[in-house]
Amino acid sequence: MTREEEITKVYGGKPHVVILGAGASIASTRRNPEATGKELPSMYNITDVVGLRDIVDALPDGVYHDNFEILYSKLYDLNPLSSEIIEINKRIYDYFSGMKLPVEPTIYDYLVLSLRAKDTIATFNWDPFLHQAWSRNQPFFTEGRSLRECDNLYQFPPKILFLHGCVSIGYDATHDASGPSKYNAYTANGDLCYFEPIKLLYPVTHKDYNVDPYIKSQWIRLQRDLKEAKRVTVFGYSAPQTDVEAIDLLKEAWGEVDARAYEQFELIDIRKEDDVKESWNEFIHSHHYDYHKSFFDCSLANHLDELLKVIIIGVFL
Template sequence: MSKYQLPDSPTIYDFLVMSLTSKDLIATFNWDPFLVQAIGRAMRYTDNISQVAFLHGNVAVGFCEEDNIMGNVGMVCNCGKPLSPMKLLYPIKDKDYSSDIAINKSWKTLSNALEQAYMVTIFGYSAPKSDVEAVAMMKKAWGSIDDRKLEEIELIDIRDEEEVIDSWSKFIHTHHYSYHTSFFDSTLAKCPRRTCEATFDRLMNCIWLDGDKGFKENMNFPAIDKLTYKLIEEERKTKGTKKWLSNPYH
C-alpha cells in the first residue's frame, strides 16, 4: 500500500488539504499514504498546513519514541535514526488505543481539538459498531450537546440524510448541522482556508455567502493556486499577530 501514488491531477485529498490551515486538524482512520502525499504537494504552495492525527496508524508515517517525533516513515530523526513505521490498528471490535505511543498521541491531539472546535466536518465516516470505543472517546472530548449550542457539525456522506444524522445525533445540537453528499457542496470547498470565518459570518453576523467562489471539481493545480494564493499571502502577513483573517466569500 505504501507504494500507491496519487495521480498527477488534483484529488479530493489535495482539495481537502488546501482548504485548511494550521488552526485545523485532519483526523483520519485511513492507512493509505494519499493524505501524506497530498500534504507534500500542498507544501509547494504554503507551509500553513493542517495538523494531522492518524488514529489507526498510517503506512507512510513514522515515529521516534526517543524524541517523540512523527514524520514521513524512514526520515532521519534528530537522534540520527530513521523514523520507524507506525503501528496499524485493524478493524476489530476491541482496539488498543493507549499502548502505542504514536497512536495514543494522535488520539490526544484529536481530543484537544474537539474540546476547542467551533466547527467539525465528518467526511464519509459512518461510526461503525467496530469503532464503538473510538466514537465514545470522541464524544467524551466533545462533551454534552447542551454545552455546544453554537458549534456546527458538517456531514459529508453518500448515505441517506436521516441515517447519517442518526449516527451522529449525540454530537449535534438541535439544527446545528449541514448535510452534503459531495465534498464540493461543503463549506470546505465553497470557502477554502476560511471555513470558520465564513461560517461565523453566515450564522452569527447574518452575512450571505457566495457559494460560487470556492473550489470546483474540474480545477487543476494552477487554478487552485490562483484561488488560494492571496489567502495564503494574507495568512503569511498576519502570522504571529492578532489580526482577523478576511472572509472573501460574500
Template sequence: MTGLKREDRINTVYGGGGHVVILGAGASIASTLRNPELSGKKLPSMDNFIELVGLEDILESIDDRFKAKNFETLYSNLHRDDPNSTAIKEIERRVISYFKDMRLPEEPTIYDLLVLSLRPRDLIATFNWDPFLYQAFCRNSKFTKDLPLMSFLHGNVSIGYSYEDKRCGLAGMYMRRDGGFFEPTKLLYPVHEKNYNQDEFISTEWDRLKFWLGEKSTKLVTVFGYGAPESDVEAVRLLDEAYGGKDARNMEQFEVIDVQDEDVVVNRWDKFIHSHHYDYATSYFESSLARNPRRTSENYFQHVLPTTIAEAFSESNPIPSDFSTMKELWEWHRPLIEAEEKWKEKQLMNK
C-alpha cells in the same frame, strides 16, 4: 437583501475559530473514484477488503471458525486465537504492501483541495492507512506552509514515530544523523481490544484530536466518509468524550459528508448534533470546505454571529471542480493566501 460579495469573503480574515475534519475510508474512496490512484489501485472498504488486498488464499487456509466477510472481524478472530500466527504476520505484510505503494495522480485531487481549504488553526484527523493525506500535504507545502495540522488515529503507511525523540516523520527515515529512526507505525488492531493508550504514537495522535475537539478549540466539525462502525466502539467513545455531548455544544456546527441517506447519517451522529445545527452533503463539493475554502470559520461567525446585515447575507467563494494542474489550483488559492499574509502583517504592526 445585499450582502458582502465574493471578494469580501476572500479578504475577510479572522484569527479565531478552528475546524476539525475527521476522515474515514469513504473520503479516500471518493477521491480515487474522481481521480484514480496512479497505478489504478482501488481503495477497499472493510467488506471488500479481503478480495481487493488479495487475502483469499489466507482465508481458504484457516479454520472455518475464524472466517468472516468483514476484514476487521476476521483479523480479530485470528488475533484472539494466536497473535503471532503465520496467518497474522502474512496479513500484516500484505496490508502494508498494498497501501504503501499507493500514489496520488498528478492532477489535483480531493485531498489536495482538502489540505488547502484549511489553515494552521485547523486539524485533519484520519482513520485511513493510505498515504494520500500525507502526500497531498507534502506537495502543497511547496506552495504554502500555512496548512492544517494532522493526526493519524490508526497509524499510516507513510508515517513513522521516533520513540527516542517523541516525534513523527516519514516512515523508515531518520530524524538526525546519529539516530531518531522513524519506526513504521502499527496499522492493525483487533476490534475487541482497541486500547489506544497502549501505543505511544497512537495515544499522542488521539490526544491532539481530543484537544482540538474541545469547546475552546473549535466551532466546526466535518466528518467525511467515516461511518463510526460498531466495531470501533472505543473510537466513538473517545470522540464523544472529547466533544462533550451535543447539549454542551449548542452553538457549534456539525457537518457530515456521506453518500448514505440523510436520516441514516443524522441518526448515526445524533450524540454530536445539537438540534438543527448540522449540515449534510453527499459530495465534497457541497461541503463548507468547498464553499468557503480557508474561510470556513469566517463564514461560520458571519452567518451565526453577524455584526451587520451584510455579513448575514455574504456570498461564498466556492472552489471550481475542474483544475487540471497543481499550478492552476495554487493560482486560484493565491488571493486567499495573500489576504492572510496582509492580515498577519497587520497583527504584527498592532502589537
C-alpha cells in the same frame, strides 16, 4: 470580509476539525483513480483486493467472517503472534504503501488547501493520500520557503493526524518523534532518528489507543482540538459499532451536546440523510448540522475559488 480577515477572525480563532473515514478516500479515488491503478479496498473485499485469499482459505473453522476486521480479531484471539497474523500485516502494509495520488488535483488536495494552520484533519485511513496531498501542497502555504523559515502562523498548512496509523508515517519511540516511514532524520538536538512503520491492524476486541504511544498522541491532539472546535466536518466516516473506543473518545472530547449549542456539525456521506444524522445524533445540537453527498457542495469546497483550482492544476501538471 476579506480572505485575510476570515482566516484570522472567523469563529474567534477556534479551529475547524475534519474527520475522515474510508468514504473520503473512496470518493477521491472514484473521481481521480489511484496513480498505479490500485483499488482502494473496504473491510468486505480487502481479502481479494490485497491478495489474502490463500491465507483466509486455510484458516481454521469458525474464524472466517465477511467483515475482515472481525475475521482478524478472531485470528488474533487464537494467537496474536501467528505466522498468519504476521503475513497479513506485511501484505496489507505493502499494498497500501505502494499507493499514490494521481498528478492531477484530487479531493485531498482541495481539502488541505481549504483549511488553515489552526485547523485539523484527522483520518482513520491507512492510505497515504492525506500525507501526500499535505506534502505536495506545502509550497502554496510557504511560498517556496521551508516551514521553519515561515514567521506567520497562517502560512502553515493544517495539522494532520492519523488515528489508526498510516503507511506514510513512521515513529521513533526512543526520541518520541515521527516522520516519513523508514526514513532517518536528526532531531533538533542532533540525535539520529529512524522512523519505524506504525502498526495498522488492531483487533476490534482489543483496541486500546493508549497502548501505542504514537496513536495515543494523535488522539490526545484530536481531543484537544475537538474541545475547542466551532465547526466539525465528518467526511465518509460511518461511526461503526466495531470501533466503540473511538466513538467514546470523540464523545468524551465533544462533551454534552446541550453544551455545544453554537457549534456546527457538517456531514458528507452518500448514505441517506436520516441514516447519517442518526449516526451522529449525540454530537448534533438541535438542527445545527449540514448534510451533503459530495465534498464539492460542502463549506470547505466553497472556500476554494476557481482561480485557485486553475493554479493547482497548472502546478501539478
